Amino acid sequence: MKKLVLLPLIIGLLALLWSCNNQQPNENRTIVSGQLQVLTDETLLPIMEEQVAVFEHLYRQADVALSTGQENQIITKLLNGDAEVVIxxxxxxxxxxxxxxxxxFQPRIHQFATDAVALIGNQSNADSVLTVEDLIGIMRGEQPAGQQLRLVFDNPNSSTVRFLKELAGVDSLPTANLYGMKSNADVxxxxxxxxxxxxxxxxNWIVRPDSSLRKYAEGVKVLGVRNEAGKTGGDGYYKPSQSNLAEGLYPLSRPVYVINAEPRRGLGMGFAAFLTGLSGQRIILKSGLMPDSLPPRELFIRK
Incomplete structure (x- = not known):
């Protein structure tokens, strides 16, 4: 008789334990633990791979799945709810x-770096500089006097193409002297x-290439770029160094944002805080990009 009385209690206890176990993954989703999918612009892949590796090393219960896409695809996935955190x-x-x-609902948006759209040339090319006027001309289907140059992009829908189209004030690309690849590595x-x-x-594809691309990164040259007359950087040719980015002298610079569309506090908030914090900014400083806030340097002076 006692067994019959205890049986419902045992079944109820087992059901409660099963329910708690099934809810545990949701309870573990905090700003430093759980799973997170981050979708990044492909031009920023090397630096974001490094950011994710360090973040997961510091927070062992965090699992960040990083993937890349074209800029318009990333936006579409963000609006459709297929991605909650994008770069x-x-x-x-x-x-x-x-x-x-x-x-x-308003996504939380933070700038955490300044990137440079770099122009690279073959070592055999005589010229190692280019003006913004020449670049705009090529985007409009014109060629610099005495030259026949071909611009090579990662793909027609990339953020670099959109950036240069806005710079040149064009809505479509010319049919000649522009060539689209599939990735920055292909470029x-x-x-x-x-x-x-x-x-x-x-x-960052030049400054921090992986081992398979190091030969190619070291075998090309980064061009200096002169801005239009009367604008900052219009007095000379500047390469995309961090100092030139900090002073606004390199004309092909652009901000980098983390956009967090998580509906509630979660790992996306923690990852965004990491990118804008001391550790994330130190990684940016080593990558060739310009951090949004310069990490302090401590000097120890011995007597």
Whole structure:
């Protein structure tokens, strides 16, 4: 008889334990633990791989799945809810903001670096400089006097193409002297092997290449760029160094943002805080990009 009385209690206890175990993964989603998918602009992949590796090393219960995409694809996934944390080189436009406003929600957006759109050339090219006027001309289907240059992009829908289209004030690309690849790595290889080509890619692919690309990164040259007359950087040719980015002298610079559209506090908030914090900014400083806030340096003076 006692067994019959205890049986419902035992079943109820087992059901409670099963329920608690199934809820545990949700309870473990904090700002420093759980799983998170981050979608990054492909031009920023090397630096973001390093950021994720250090973040997961510091927070052992955090699992960040990093993937890349074209800028328009990333935005589409963000609006569709297929991605909650993305890394982009532009802010949301008015139409994209209205999408979130209609849902009474505002993504949390933080700038954490300044990137440089680098121009690279084949070692056999005689010229190692280019003006913004010449670059705009090429984007409009014109060629600099006495030259025949071909711009090579990672792909037609990349953020670098959008950046240069805005710079040149064009809505479409000319059919001649522009060539789209599939990735920044392909741009490196193509310029390494092809004279008279000018590659367009994120600077961290040059400064921090992986072992498979080091030969190509070391075998091309980074071009100096002169801005339009009357603008900052219009008095000379400047390369995309961190000092030139800090002083605003390199004309092809752009901000880098982390956009967190998580509906509640979670690992996305912790990862964004890491990117803008001391550790994340130190990684940016080593990557060739310009950190949003310079990490302090401590000097110990011995008597």
């Amino acid at each position: 982009l080189t532009r802010l949301l436009n008015d139409e994209e903001k209205k999408f979130f406003e209609a849902r009474s 490196l290889r193509h310029v390494y092997e092809t004279p008279q080509s000018i590659g367009v890619l994120g600077i």
